[in-house]
Amino acid sequence: MAFWIASSPHNHQQSETSALMRLVIYAAIPGIFAQWYFFGWGNLIHILLAVITAIVAEFTVLSLRNKKITTQLFDGSAILTAVLLGISLPALAPWWITIIGSFFAIVVVKQLYGGLGHNPFNPAMAAYVMLLISFPLQMTQWQPPLSLLAMDIQLTDTLAVIFTGYTPQGYSVEQIRTHIDGFTMATPLDTVKTNITLGLTVVESMQAPTIGKHFGVGWEWINAGFLLGGIFLLFKKAIQWTTPFSFLLSLFICSFIGFIISPDSSTSTMFHWFTGATMLGAFFILTDPVSGATSVKGRLIFGALAGLLVYLIRKFGGYPDAIAFAVLLCNMAAPLIDQYTRPRTYGHKLGVKK
Amino acid sequence: MESVIERIQRGNFWQFHGGIHPPEQKFLTCTKPIASAQIPEQLIIPIRQHIGQAGDLIVKVGDKVLKGQELSASDTPMSLPIHAPTSGTITAIKSMAIPHPSGLSETCVILTPDGEDTWKQRHICPDFQLLSKAKILEKIANAGISGMGGAGFPTQVKVSTLAKIDYLIINAAECEPYITADDLLIQEHSPTILDGIKIVDHLLNPKNILIGIEDNKTKAIDALKKATADIDHIQVCVIPTKYPSGGEKQLIQILTGQEVPSGVLPSSLGIVMQNVATCFAIADAVINDTPLIKRVVTVSGQALEKPQNVWALIGTPVGFLTSQCGYNNSKNRHLIMGGPMMGFSLPHDQIPVIKSTNCILAPSEIEIASPFSSTSSKEVECIRCGQCADVCPAQLLPQELQWSAKAKDQPQLSKLNLFDCIECGACAYVCPSQIPLVHYYRVAKAEIRQQKLLDIKAEKAKVRFEARKQRLEREKIARAEKHKKAAEARKARMNAGTTAAKSEKSAVADALARVKAKKAQASINANTTDSSTESTAENAMAKNTAENTAEAVTQVDQIDESKSQVANAIARAKAKKLAQKNQAQIDSLDTLQDNESTSSLTSSQAAPVVIDKKAKIAAAIAKAKAKKRQAEPVSNSANTQADHIQASVIEANNVEATTEILKPEVHAKETAIDEKAHQAKDITSSGKINNSAEASENKQQSKPQPASQNDTLNLDRKAKIAAAVAKAKAKKLAEKSQQGSDATSSTIESNQASELTSQANIAANTVANKKARVAAAIAKAKAKKLAASSDKSSTSE
Incomplete structure (x- = not known):
């Protein structure tokens, strides 16, 4: 028998912030696909690493701030940040670069400023700049397109390079980047x-x-x-x-x-x-x-x-x-x-x- | 540059900023005819249904009313009458919930219909052209017509504007979703609406009449075009459907390209806007003499079985209409009065339909999420997407407003033009974070209004306080001035020396003396303050001295009784004369005191009390002294003080005591010294300390005054007793002293006596009056003994 009292407008177009974020992530797929096609698995691995780190970091800070975890954790904003960071990083950058970057983006750039809606800087770009300044060597070791590489790099090779710095065959990132003719690309x-x-x-x-x-x-x-x-x-x-x-x-x-x-x-x-x-x-x-x-x-x-x-x-x-x-x-x-x-x-x- | 009309004729309109396209949902009701009005069991008619004041009720409980009969009368343009929607009985006039977002209650007339629906006498007027403009305006006002589009502004105020009108805009846009009331009204009653338009045309005489209608109402557009085909200056403007094009400001912008300046009525631009339903009501009122007692209400929503438009009597409870349309949702009810964008939820279904009610919405949960579903209340943080600013028809910055509203930053809100928000709800509709933006603005607006009220109140209070302060200051000055004048006048009167003045003087003096006496007594009895203790001590001391003196006096009496009797008589006469003199002095003193400021009143009051008391004591002393003095030898003029006294005494009686003895003389001296010390302590009215004679005389004046005083009585009695005791002693002493009294013995004795006096003084100072008296008695006894012993010693010497 209860009557609901609400303030106008009663109608709403039913759009949601999380839907918006999801849409942006989906829209990045063609670019990511091109990245995978030309540069191999590197960025996909980094995206995955960044997303996991971002979710963990977001969860930690949200629990510390006593926020509604379920709604805010999956509003997509942290995942989007992580995806954008993962796309931007050099494909063969070591794993800890991604972890540090993603953690910095979420904890410092986003949450310390008050969370979603309150950060003055784009978290992904702020993290990228931080990494570029702090770790210039790792951040400039760009991998040339697969077609120009002297060796064939598979998923396992990429994984090994990211986590150990060397392929199973023992090639370093520098060696991978070297052209057939002997110069670094x-x-x-x-x-x-x-x-x-x-x-x-x-x-x-x-x-x-x-x-x-x-x-x-x-x-x-x-x-x-x-x-x-x-x-x-x-x-x-x-x-x-x-x-x-x-x-x-x-x-x-x-x-x-x-x-x-x-x-x-x-x-x-x-x-x-x-x-x-x-x-x-x-x-x-x-x-x-x-x-x-x-x-x-x-x-x-x-x-x-x-x-x-x-x-x-x-x-x-x-x-x-x-x-x-x-x-x-x-x-x-x-x-x-x-x-x-x-x-x-x-x-x-x-x-x-x- | 092409004219507005040319542009409109080409179908080229201006655009307002923003706007949204919410689902229209008009199909639910737009094809069904308007159902005729049913009479509910009870009608609830709020006495105020428009913007402005309520009319005065002219019916009472129990009255039988006819359909269309006035229930309230209006006296000002901003108050409108209400009418009985059907015939019946007034069963109650009470406060009930009114259709308002606040859900507050206001006075409502409860009408129980008799079912007969009997009309009052009506005067049909087939041709309004025959009526004067004033008559038409009167008819519109008496019909209680207010804007039926939503705001409810009194129509006769709008149509009686003196401004030159370029455009009369008829608002048929009906941009809110679901609502088809105007659409159906046009479809079914376009001739009557046209009559209404003609009447307004007749009243305002505008250059052009523009009918603004959204392009989603094809049937209504056809009907209007057909009806207005032969009238040149009426343009039917079919505008694109976009919410909120039906807003007054927005429609003006669409049709004329003009913006209504903030805080100004459109009539200042030469534009007047009327709703189509209002036009219908005007025609009905002027031609058919039918007041505004019913209107078309869209009852819609997917929770209804038969959503439709109905003619509803004003005052019909919403629940009656929804049940008529098949509303059977028993739980989780949600009723909205108005459209989904700007309507408000109803707290229950016994809210009446009023003049501005155009829609009752009963949505299902799928249509409009309610808090009973899990999808409700999804507000998250603003991500500054700016969609709200893009759709805002007032070109505000809703997100910035929202932040300022949350922070209660009122200056910033005003800067962001919060009060230009028309609360259309477009921003909240598009917000992806689902922030109820309009709600924040409403709260902020209410807070600002409240703050303004408080500010005005505070300002008023400040002004009031300042005025009061000034007034008090003025009054104080005036009072001081008045007192000064009065005192001067009194002084002048007293100095005039007339008999009237004298009698006045004495009367005043008497009154003053009475007051003083009373006060003195009170202070003695209370005996708490320093001054009273002091005075008591002085009292006791004086008594002591008086007794000593009395002793001497008795001795003298013993020796020369007859002479002293004569002297007494003389002294009494003298005292009387002095008393008169002194009264005059007191009077002048009092006058002086009166002239003093009120602040020093207490201290100046205390002084006379002391003076008075002392005077009494002194009187007693003086009495005794006077007696003694008469017996004093003239030859003893070595002592200057005594000399003074003697001079006065001699003058007075011319009698010389030859059988003088030395002892009484010593006593007299001693008393004189005592008295002198005493006088040094007080400040008498005369202020002459050294002249003991005059001082004593001054004191004598108070003798007749305190005759009724207990104190004096006590003193008298004691003195008498002491006298009796002393008499016997004195007899003995007299015999002795006759033989060999010399200076040495008298000195010793005087020393001892003064010692005693000081002893008594100390005692009196520390203890209360009673104790002082006891001590005095002891001292008295001692003194006697001492006197005896000194006599002895002197004899032995």
């Missing part, structure tokens, strides 16, 4: 950067085996995979079009200007788009709502700023790729951007800054 971005410092032009750099026909063996496909996933997310309205659009546009414009000014020392616009973590950053990292700007105008500024920073760091900075740094810097700027991009409320005068 790097990522396309790395290659171009090194070559430019060596006085080679970009056109000459493009002849490098890691770059292949287009913008880097495998990398172009990985980026295409994430682009596909991003479009899927846009289609599902899980993310806003504004940030990826302004980010990619900004990067395009910057690289285009650079290319016009100095074609010899600047890579093409499409090279910037389809190498490194550009698409991952555009659709999966920068669109993280928690650490991003909120209004449409704010997101446009946020994305454009990220694009500019990525280009500047790639071109002039000490690191070959720049997504993580750019994202962290933009995260810092997000509250300020929000402050100055508040929309004009209906019925209030134009141009009145609140």
Whole structure:
């Protein structure tokens, strides 16, 4: 006989945060698949390690904070963070890199700031930057695409390298990275950067085996995979079009200007788009709502700023790729951007800054 | 630039920010005709069903009313009357739960229908053009019509605006899901609605009339287009379906591109909006003289067997309508008045339908989750996804509002324009974290309103306090001024020297003396404060001295009785004269005291008490002295003090005692010294300490005054006893002293006597009055003995 009293609205579109997170994880599958296809099992192992660590860390902190464990542990946010971290790490990085990174992302970057919704930085990128600065050697041992490797690396080999540092045959990571011709291979971005410092032009750099026909063996496909996933997310309205659009546009414009000014020392616009973590950053990292700007105008500024920073760091900075740094810097700027991009409320005068 | 009308004719509308597309669910009811009104067993009619004040009730319990009869009368534009929806009896007028989100109670008229449904006398007016505008407005007001779209703003206020109206907008958007009441009303009664529109047109004379209707009501659109086909300045505007396009501000923006400034009525932009149901009610009221007693209510929801639109009498309990539509959900009931977006849950099903009720929703649990299901209450942390800001039609930042509301940061909430929130619920609808955002805003708004009320209260209290402080200050100054004036006037009057003044003086003095005496007695009896102890001690000391003196006096008496008798008489006469003189002095003193500030009143009051008491004692002493002095030899003028006394005495009587002995003279001296010391301690009104003669005279004045005093009586009695004792002694002494008394013996004796006096003093100082008296008696005895012994010793010498 009881009557339920509730506040309006009584209707709800029944969307859930966890569903949103799941959707983002699903959208990352094409990219991850490309990663597996071109680089082997390494990243899948890292993703698995990161997810397990993240869940353990999340469980520990949630119990310490007396939170509702079942609902919050599986809201997908920690898993998503772990997946993104696992994707970003070098495929043959040692296992403890992932553990430390994942633990840092969840405990320090997310939970110590108050948990979901309260972290000012993107946990995956903050952890990545922490690892890159703390363990530069392990974090720069990028594995070349399988097709360029002198030896055939199977799941067991990858596992052995990650957990022991050597394949069962006794090859080290360095040896694996060595080309048939005897030189160590790097990522396309790395290659171009090194070559430019060596006085080679970009056109000459493009002849490098890691770059292949287009913008880097495998990398172009990985980026295409994430682009596909991003479009899927846009289609599902899980993310806003504004940030990826302004980010990619900004990067395009910057690289285009650079290319016009100095074609010899600047890579093409499409090279910037389809190498490194550009698409991952555009659709999966920068669109993280928690650490991003909120209004449409704010997101446009946020994305454009990220694009500019990525280009500047790639071109002039000490690191070959720049997504993580750019994202962290933009995260810092997000509250300020929000402050100055508040929309004009209906019925209030134009141009009145609140 | 193309005009608004051209744009509308091309079907090109503006857009408002945000908006959502919730499931419409209008199919449940939109194809069924409106069911006719049933009369329930009881009607509950709240006396206030609109925004504004309630009218005054003009019926009482037991009254029989006819259908359409006024139950309350309105006197101001913002109060509206209510009417009997059917004929019947008023069975109660009591406070009952009203349809409001708060669930609060308000006065309701309970009408028990008689089933006859007898109309009151009506005056049908087929052509409203014949009526004056004032008459039409009066009819609208008397029909109790308020906005029927939801807010319930009094209609006659809206249609009597003096502003120049460019656009009259008829709101038929009905954007809330489920609700089809307006849709059905248009389908079935478009001619009447058109009549209503024409009446409003006649009243406001707008340039254009725009009927805003969402494109999901095809039948209604057709009906309206057909009805308005031959009227040029009426445009039927078919707008895209989007919630909340039916909001007043949103519809204005869609149709005219204008934004209503915050905190301003649309009429300032030359826009007036009316709901279609209101137009129908206006037509009914003006043409058919039918007050607003029924309306179309959508009773919908999947928990009903027959969801449909019904004509419901105002005051019909919701439960009656739901049972009419086949509601049989016995447990986990959830009834919503209004739509699913902005409606409110009802605490029970005996809530009445009122003028602004457009929908009763009885959803099943699948439609709208209730707390009885496991899926409810899933609020999680905000992830700043910003979807709420994207759908907000007021372009607010719901998530930031939510944080500020949770933090109770009221300045920030105002900065974020919380009060521009129309509570449409779009933000909460889309929120993936399922945060009940609108609820947070409602709480925050209520808190801010409450805080404002408190602030106003505090401000008022402050003003009040300041005013009071100022008033008290003013009064104090005025009082001081008044007192000063009064004192001056009195002084002047007393100094005038007239008989009236004198009599006044004496009267005042008498009264003062009485008060003083009373006070003195009280202080003696209480004997607690320092001053009283002191005065008692002084009293005792004085008594001692007086006794000593009395002793001497008796001696003198013994020696020269006849002479002393004469002297007594003279002294009495003198004392009388002095008394008169002194009274005048006291008067002047009192006047002085009066002029003093009130704060020093107590201390100045204490002083006369002491003075008075002392005066009494002194009087006794002086009496004895005077007696003694008359017997004193004139030749003994070596002593200056004695000289003074003697001079006055001589002057007075001219009698000289030749048979003088030395001893009484010594006694007299001793007394004089005592008295001098005594006087040094007090500050008498005269203030002349050295002149003992005058001092003694001053004291004598108080002799007639305290005649009734116990103290004086005691003193007198004791003195008498002592005198009697002393008399016998003195006889003996006199004989002895006659022969050989010299200076040495007298000195010794005087020393001893003074010693005794000091002894008595100490005793009196430490103990109470009674004890002092006892001590005095002892001292007296001792003194006598001493005197005797000294006599002896002197004799032996």
